[in-house]
Amino acid sequence: MTSHPPTTLDPTRVAHLMGSFAPVSEEVDVIDLEVQGRLPNDLDGLYLRNGPNPRFGPIGSYLYPLDGDGMLHGVWISQGEARYRNRFVRTPAVLAEEKVGRALWGGLESMIMPGPADVGPDLADTFKDLPDINVVRHGGRILALAESACPFRVSPDLDTLGKETFGGALPSGITAHPKIDPLTGEMAVFCYGLEPPWLTWSIIGPDATVRRGPTVVAGVDEPMMVHDMALTSRRLVLVLAPAFFDLSAAMSGGSFIAWRPERGTRVALVPRDGGPVRWAEDEAFWLWHTVNAYDSSGRPSEPDGPDPTVTLDYVQWPRLALGDSEMSGSGRAADREGGSGLARAVIDPAAGTMRRTLLDDSHVEFPRVDDRLIGRRHSRCALAARTPGAELLSGEFDALRWYGTQGAAGSWPAGNLSVGEPVFAPVPGDPSEDHGYWMTYATDRTDGTSWLLVFAAQEPEAGPVARVRIPVRVPLGLHGCWLPTEE
Numbered sequence: 001m002t003s004h005p006p007t008t009l010d011p012t013r014v015a016h017l018m019g020s021f022a023p024v025s026e027e028v029d030v031i032d033l034e035v036q037g038r039l040p041n042d043l044d045g046l047y048l049r050n051g052p053n054p055r056f057g058p059i060g061s062y063l064y065p066l067d068g069d070g071m072l073h074g075v076w077i078s079q080g081e082a083r084y085r086n087r088f089v090r091t092p093a094v095l096a097e098e099k100v101g102r103a104l105w106g107g108l109e110s111m112i113m114p115g116p117a118d119v120g121p122d123l124a125d126t127f128k129d130l131p132d133i134n135v136v137r138h139g140g141r142i143l144a145l146a147e148s149a150c151p152f153r154v155s156p157d158l159d160t161l162g163k164e165t166f167g168g169a170l171p172s173g174i175t176a177h178p179k180i181d182p183l184t185g186e187m188a189v190f191c192y193g194l195e196p197p198w199l200t201w202s203i204i205g206p207d208a209t210v211r212r213g214p215t216v217v218a219g220v221d222e223p224m225m226v227h228d229m230a231l232t233s234r235r236l237v238l239v240l241a242p243a244f245f246d247l248s249a250a251m252s253g254g255s256f257i258a259w260r261p262e263r264g265t266r267v268a269l270v271p272r273d274g275g276p277v278r279w280a281e282d283e284a285f286w287l288w289h290t291v292n293a294y295d296s297s298g299r300p301s302e303p304d305g306p307d308p309t310v311t312l313d314y315v316q317w318p319r320l321a322l323g324d325s326e327m328s329g330s331g332r333a334a335d336r337e338g339g340s341g342l343a344r345a346v347i348d349p350a351a352g353t354m355r356r357t358l359l360d361d362s363h364v365e366f367p368r369v370d371d372r373l374i375g376r377r378h379s380r381c382a383l384a385a386r387t388p389g390a391e392l393l394s395g396e397f398d399a400l401r402w403y404g405t406q407g408a409a410g411s412w413p414a415g416n417l418s419v420g421e422p423v424f425a426p427v428p429g430d431p432s433e434d435h436g437y438w439m440t441y442a443t444d445r446t447d448g449t450s451w452l453l454v455f456a457a458q459e460p461e462a463g464p465v466a467r468v469r470i471p472v473r474v475p476l477g478l479h480g481c482w483l484p485t486e487e
Contacts, residue, residue, distance in 0.1 A: 015393050016394075020393075020396065024474075028085070032081065033470070035080075035081075035082060035469075039077055040080075045425065046482075046483040046485075047439055048158075048482075049421075049481075050070050050131075050134055050144055051479075053132070065478055069091075070152075071088050072135060072158045091128070091131065091152060093128040108256065113126060133177075134479035135480060137483050145176045148173060150170070150172070151173065166210050169209075169213055172200075172214065174190070185205070186203050189203075190202075190238060199240075200217065201217060224242075225245065233376065237267065264284050267281075267354060269347065280351075281354075296308060296309055309347060309349070310346070310349070314342075314343055315340075315367055315383070316343035340361065341361040341362055341363070344357045359403070360403065362385055363388075365395075369424070370424045370426060370433045380434075385399040398415070400422055400440070420480075421478070435457065437456060437457060437465075448473050450469075451467045
């Protein structure tokens with residue numbers, strides 16, 4: 001069904017379809033990329049990023065960062081040289097739209113779905129697959145990830161291979177932010193739904209087989225949005241902020257997500273061995289992204305007790321904001337409410353409480369650590385940041401910041417460059433967080449050129465040691481990874 005006649009959006013009325021966010025349609029392959037500075041010889045692998053990029057002009061609505069087709073941007077680095085390739089994630093819906101040369105599905109808020117005459121019975125009256133948020137490699141498979149649905153598997157050359165259901169064991173899909181335990185190789189995932197079961201979690205082994213199938217998180221009785229998670233050596237950490245799906249409102253032209261701060265925010269500590277879920281509660285706050293989490297008793301008499309506290313670092317927001325809802329009338333980012341920034345929560349499962357501390361109230365997002373320390377204590381994290389007073393769009397950043405465990409920060413101002421999520425690439429065989437490289441895509445706001453920036457981890461504030469010129473503009477957002485060349 002189509003809820004109302006499809007109309008092409010005027011991109012000048014949607015901030016995230018313009019400027020550095022504007023989609024690109026060209027797929028290119030370029031070798032011998034221009035390098036300013038010098039690419040380190042010990043970088044050997046692929047920097048890969050996914051992000052929303054409508055294949056055709058959107059119809060009905062467009063909600064950043066959830067709407068848009070996935071496009072993968074890859075830079076292969078070896079022996080000081082680099083090459084580039086970008087490809088759309090070609091879901092069945094994208095293929096159907098390419099066949100007719102226009103968009104057939106509307107944005108999430110419009111509820112526009114094509115009928116059988118347009119796309120056949122299998123795709124008719126279905127939501128569009130949107131594997132446009134993140135990308136990971138696990139069990140030898142590269143997966144383009146959606147918000148909470150089945151990922152799509154792609155080849156090492158970024159060609160789409162098809163929907164991944166893990167042998168049919170996870171037919172409803174997984175989160176856009178799985179966490180891979182660097183010690184066990186297991187990948188922990190969750191999935192939320194618009195109908196029961198509302199929230200489940202699963203464990204996928206290092207061989208890509210499902211070791212624990214969808215397991216219900218007891219205590220969740222209505223549909224909620226949960227974007228990210230964290231992992232410790234013992235638990236999954238799921239933060240349930242009061243963002244509730246409201247399909248009846250969406251069908252009548254309202255928002256399909258309702259923010260209900262009076263409900264507060266709850267944290268579910270889910271034992272990886274399948275034991276009972278422990279809950280903690282606090283006043284309402286929202287998080288898009290976690291930094292990392294680890295078990296840390298906090299009780300000197302029981303440093304390795306059976307029920308340790310959990311330390312969770314994350315980026316805190318006072319409420320959920322989507323699309324242009326964080327913007328002023330000029331289309332630029334409005335002043336934020338208090339209580340935002342890099343935060344830490346110490347969660348006591350025995351008492352059901354959490355103690356939150358704001359480590360830095362700078363405007364930051366897209367936090368990352370050295371992935372080899374996921375679930376364990378980390379000493380450093382990196383984030384994209386906004387310079388105070390900068391005239392930027394919501395979700396746009398013009399600096400990078402690096403933090404120690406106590407919140408001390410160093411930064412690199414990017415000037416006219418809008419930067420993305422920083423990702424860590426370790427030196428092979430070296431376990432140190434200071435021996436490696438941070439990298440991110442960046443786009444010049446003055447001329448639209450895009451670059452891959454590479455920073456030495458020992459002194460990232462000194463600026464990039466290499467800038468790789470990307471042959472097409474890389475639209476801003478969202479998530480990526482460093483995939484070292486496999487032996």
